[in-house]
Amino acid sequence: xxxxxxxxxxxxxxxxPIENVFLVACGGSSALMYPSKYWLDREAKTIYSDxxxxxxxxxxxxxxxxxxxxxxxxxxxxxxxxxxxxxxxARSKGALTVSLTHEPSSPLAEASExxxxxxxxxxxxxxxxxxxxxxxxxxxxxxxxxxxxxFHRFIQSLQSLQTVYDRAKSQFMDQAKxxxxxxxxxxxxxTIASGANxxxxxxxxxxxxxxxxxxxxxxxHAGEYFHGPFEILDKNVPVIxxxxxxxxxxxxxxxxxxxxxxGEKLITLDAKEFDLSEIADDLRGYIAPLVLNYVxxxxxNELADARNHPLSTRRYMWKVxx
Amino acid sequence: xxxxxxxxxxxxxxxxPIENVFLVACGGSSALMYPSKYWLDREAKTIYSDxxxxxxxxxxxxxxxxxxxxxxxxxxxxxxxxxxxxxxxARSKGALTVSLTHEPSSPLAEASExxxxxxxxxxxxxxxxxxxxxxxxxxxxxxxxxxxxxFHRFIQSLQSLQTVYDRAKSQFMDQAKxxxxxxxxxxxxxTIASGANxxxxxxxxxxxxxxxxxxxxxxxHAGEYFHGPFEILDKNVPVIxxxxxxxxxxxxxxxxxxxxxxGEKLITLDAKEFDLSEIADDLRGYIAPLVLNYVxxxxxNELADARNHPLSTRRYMWKVxx
Numbered sequence: 139x140x141x142x143x144x145x146x147x148x149x150x151x152x153x154x155p156i157e158n159v160f161l162v163a164c165g166g167s168s169a170l171m172y173p174s175k176y177w178l179d180r181e182a183k184t185i186y187s188d189x190x191x192x193x194x195x196x197x198x199x200x201x202x203x204x205x206x207x208x209x210x211x212x213x214x215x216x217x218x219x220x221x222x223x224x225x226x227x228a229r230s231k232g233a234l235t236v237s238l239t240h241e242p243s244s245p246l247a248e249a250s251e252x253x254x255x256x257x258x259x260x261x262x263x264x265x266x267x268x269x270x271x272x273x274x275x276x277x278x279x280x281x282x283x284x285x286x287x288x289f290h291r292f293i294q295s296l297q298s299l300q301t302v303y304d305r306a307k308s309q310f311m312d313q314a315k316x317x318x319x320x321x322x323x324x325x326x327x328x329t330i331a332s333g334a335n336x337x338x339x340x341x342x343x344x345x346x347x348x349x350x351x352x353x354x355x356x357x358x359h360a361g362e363y364f365h366g367p368f369e370i371l372d373k374n375v376p377v378i379x380x381x382x383x384x385x386x387x388x389x390x391x392x393x394x395x396x397x398x399x400x401g402e403k404l405i406t407l408d409a410k411e412f413d414l415s416e417i418a419d420d421l422r423g424y425i426a427p428l429v430l431n432y433v434x435x436x437x438x439n440e441l442a443d444a445r446n447h448p449l450s451t452r453r454y455m456w457k458v459x460x
Numbered sequence: 461x462x463x464x465x466x467x468x469x470x471x472x473x474x475x476x477p478i479e480n481v482f483l484v485a486c487g488g489s490s491a492l493m494y495p496s497k498y499w500l501d502r503e504a505k506t507i508y509s510d511x512x513x514x515x516x517x518x519x520x521x522x523x524x525x526x527x528x529x530x531x532x533x534x535x536x537x538x539x540x541x542x543x544x545x546x547x548x549x550a551r552s553k554g555a556l557t558v559s560l561t562h563e564p565s566s567p568l569a570e571a572s573e574x575x576x577x578x579x580x581x582x583x584x585x586x587x588x589x590x591x592x593x594x595x596x597x598x599x600x601x602x603x604x605x606x607x608x609x610x611f612h613r614f615i616q617s618l619q620s621l622q623t624v625y626d627r628a629k630s631q632f633m634d635q636a637k638x639x640x641x642x643x644x645x646x647x648x649x650x651t652i653a654s655g656a657n658x659x660x661x662x663x664x665x666x667x668x669x670x671x672x673x674x675x676x677x678x679x680x681h682a683g684e685y686f687h688g689p690f691e692i693l694d695k696n697v698p699v700i701x702x703x704x705x706x707x708x709x710x711x712x713x714x715x716x717x718x719x720x721x722x723g724e725k726l727i728t729l730d731a732k733e734f735d736l737s738e739i740a741d742d743l744r745g746y747i748a749p750l751v752l753n754y755v756x757x758x759x760x761n762e763l764a765d766a767r768n769h770p771l772s773t774r775r776y777m778w779k780v781x782x
Contacts, residue, residue: 158508165687179510179522186480186508186524188501191683194654197708200501202508220683326648326676332516343678344688352692354648356665356678361513361542364782365487366666369774370674386519396782452691460686460718 139293141266143254144274147236150252152282154234157206159279161189162224166345167212167238168192170269172337173427174210174276176384181280181288192220196227205232210275212237212268214258216244225249238271264299269428291418295425298416302425303432305413310433317405318440321376324403327353328367329378330393332360333386334424335409338431342378346438350449360389368396376403380430383409384423407433461615463588465576466596469558472574474604476556479528481601483511484546488667489534489560490514492591494659495749496532496598498706503602503610514542518549527554532597534559534590536580538566547571560593586621591750613740617747620738624747625754627735632755639727640762643698646725648676650692651700652715654683655708656746657731660753664700668760672771682711690718698725702752705731706745729755 140148159178161171171189178187190198192211203209209228213221216237222245225235229251237250240258247253254275257266264270273296281289321327327347331339340357347355358367371377377397381390397404409426417425442449454460462470481500483493493511500509512520514533525531531550535543538559544567547557551573559572562580569575576597579588586592595618603611643649649669653661662679669677680689693699699719703712719726731748739747764771776782 165684168684168687176520179520181523183523188510191681191687193683193711194681194708197706197711198498198501198655199707201503201505218687333520344684349688349691354676354678354692356676359513359516361515362487362490362666364777365490365513365540366671368776368782369671370676371776384519385521386516389515389519392782396776400776400780454690454693454718454722455686458722460690460714 140274140278141254141271143252144271144278147252147254147275148278148282150234151208151279155206156185156208156234156279156283158202159185159187160195160200160203160207160209160228161187162192162195162209163212163221164192164218166341167214167218167221169337169341169345171210171212171272172340173269173334173424174272176334177273177276177424181286183284185279185283192218192224195224196220203228203231203233207231207233208279209233209235210238211235211246211250212239213244213246214240216241216246218246222246222249236275238268264303265297269431270296270299273424288421292421295417295421299425299428301416302412302414302429306429306433307436310436314433314436314440317437318444321405321441322444324376325354327355327376327378329355329357329380330360330363330390331357331380331382332389333382333384335380335382335384335390335427335430338427338434339378339380341431342434342438346434346449349455350438350451351441351445351447360386360393363393371397371401373402375401376405377401378405378407381406381408381410382423382430383426462596462600463576463593465574466593466600469574469576469597470600470604472556473530473601477528478507478530478556478601478605480524481507481509482517482522482525482529482531482550483509484514484517484531485534485543486514486540488663489536489540489543491659491663491667493532493534493594494662495591495656495746496594498656499595499598499746503608505606507601507605514540514546517546518542525550525553525555529553529555530601531555531557532560533557533568533572534561535568536562538563538568540568544568544571558597560590586625587619591753592618592621595746610743614743617739617743621747621750623738624734624736624751628751628755629758631733632758636755636758636762639759640766643727643763644766646675646698649698649700650677651679651702652682652685652712653679653702653704654681654711655704655706657702657704657706657712657749657752660749660756661700661702663753664756664760668756671777672760672773673763673767673769682708682715685715693719693723695724697723698727699723700727700729703728703730703732704745704752705748
């Protein structure tokens with residue numbers, strides 16, 4: 139049932155003691171690990187976890203990194219130099235390294251003990267894509283180490299992800315188009331979320347808006363909003379509000395309630411509107427960010443079309459030395 | 461030598477097993493804990509740590525929170541409802557709670573087992589202020605639990621903080637004034653840092669710029685910069701670049717080198733320019749963020765003056781329901 143490479147990694151994991159996990163990647167690959175950190179925090183009884191941008195991880199050099207550590211890394215191309223270097227660094231400390239990438243023959247794949255190649259693109263089955271593979275790995279980790287009772291249902295839920303994605307995509311087509319049209323002239327758009335959903339807000343801010351659309355942005359944590367950021371809000375400030383289904387939803391709802399009173403340019407994406415029939419009730423909070431992310435990709439496509447600024451346009455990335 | 465309330469908290473800490481530490485606060489009070497997280501990551505061999513915004517901590521409900529946990533909380537007024545609630549929540553799980561506040565009779569103080577009142581204001585001795593108290597507590601923690609060899613030198617260094625602050629303040633007076641004048645008409649200013657300095661960049665972005673000046677902002681992690689955010693840079697985008705003295709300085713320098721080539725509105729604050737004679741060589745990376753923060757407060761004052769927008773002006777905070 140599991141992706142075969144995930145199974146191989148879990149076999150390796152079960153044969154050695156694991157005290158802590160480091161989730162290590164950059165940018166969008168890091169953002170897709172945030173739901174896994176949320177899962178580990180809520181469910182792991184004996185295993186500690188931390189999430190770091192690859193080069194921060196290397197230079198920070200955590201004292202607990204060692205032979206009882208599992209380091210999970212991710213780079214889509216496998217070419218991210220900092221992440222490949224982080225894998226080498228982790229191995230030099232005796233840690234077990236498992237990497238996710240789309241490219242099985244890449245620097246990251248070569249630097250890691252275990253490599254899980256994920257599928258990508260419009261025809262890739264959702265079960266085999268990056269977010270799903272991450273969850274298979276970290277729910278599997280807690281199954282082999284702590285006999286976590288949610289594991290089998292989690293995998294079953296992930297197997298319905300494609301159905302859920304397809305339905306959500308057609309459901310939000312019109313909203314995505316309206317979003318693109320309404321926001322094509324904005325020069326700043328904030329995103330707000332908490333809990334398992336924060337990584338989705340983060341990647342939309344830094345990868346879609348800043349990187350691919352050259353629109354100023356900042357992913358604000360809903361729990362931090364009223365301790366500074368909210369003073370920026372007025373009727374001209376666009377905010378994308380994510381409402382998930384996890385335990386932190388009250389934080390997101392509180393922001394939404396405030397913004398409905400003092401803001402005007404509010405774009406709300408509420409996971410309660412998704413049909414998640416195939417997903418186990420108590421796992422919907424974990425799956426919601428994946429669907430939010432999938433739907434937001436449509437929002438990005440429509441924004442790019444309305445602005446006549448393709449998502450593939452870059453001025454520095456892959457073009458100049460940095 | 462230690463602040464007496466810190467000593468009392470350490471006495472309580474030493475009498476029970478501690479497996480993990482949660483650093484829990486909101487906004488600026490959370491930001492001032494980031495250097496402590498950096499310290500714990502680099503130095504703690506047996507104690508794990510996590511840092512969460514107060515309400516995220518409560519709703520996330522980490523599975524490892526329990527009788528072997530130490531929860532350190534902070535709220536300046538002690539009135540932050542989420543933080544007082546987090547203290548109650550932590551105690552209900554059996555954790556040991558230690559709170560930092562300026563107000564000894566406040567909801568947070570009442571909710572916590574141990575309270576450390578810190579000094580505040582222009583005449584407060586630096587050793588007794590919030591950043592210093594946090595460091596006394598977490599370096600003390602590693603001393604009583606792991607006999608950390610840097611502890612005594614760390615405390616000695618903190619005792620020279622006032623001297624360092626005073627010198628830095630007069631040294632950067634002119635630069636602060638020039639910053640205020642040059643940036644008074646900007647509507648967005650980014651901040652960038654990594655490692656022990658990231659919290660300083662974060663609090664300047666959300667507390668000074670967004671909250672107190674209504675200027676759009678976003679603290680970008682230097683290690684994430686080239687994985688999305690840097691595409692936003694052009695000659696019209698102002699960036700405050702912090703350069704610290706810790707092990708992650710190469711990340712900050714890499715951003716600086718790039719920005720010097722493609723940007724024009726660069727404001728650089730380099731801790732190498734500070735005179736840190738009284739601070740032990742191997743602890744300067746930990747102390748630098750405190751000095752960066754102190755100097756940046758002068759920058760904030762000058763910006764507020766140049767914009768005729770006092771730092772105390774609010775439209776929502778303490779004024780409307782939220």
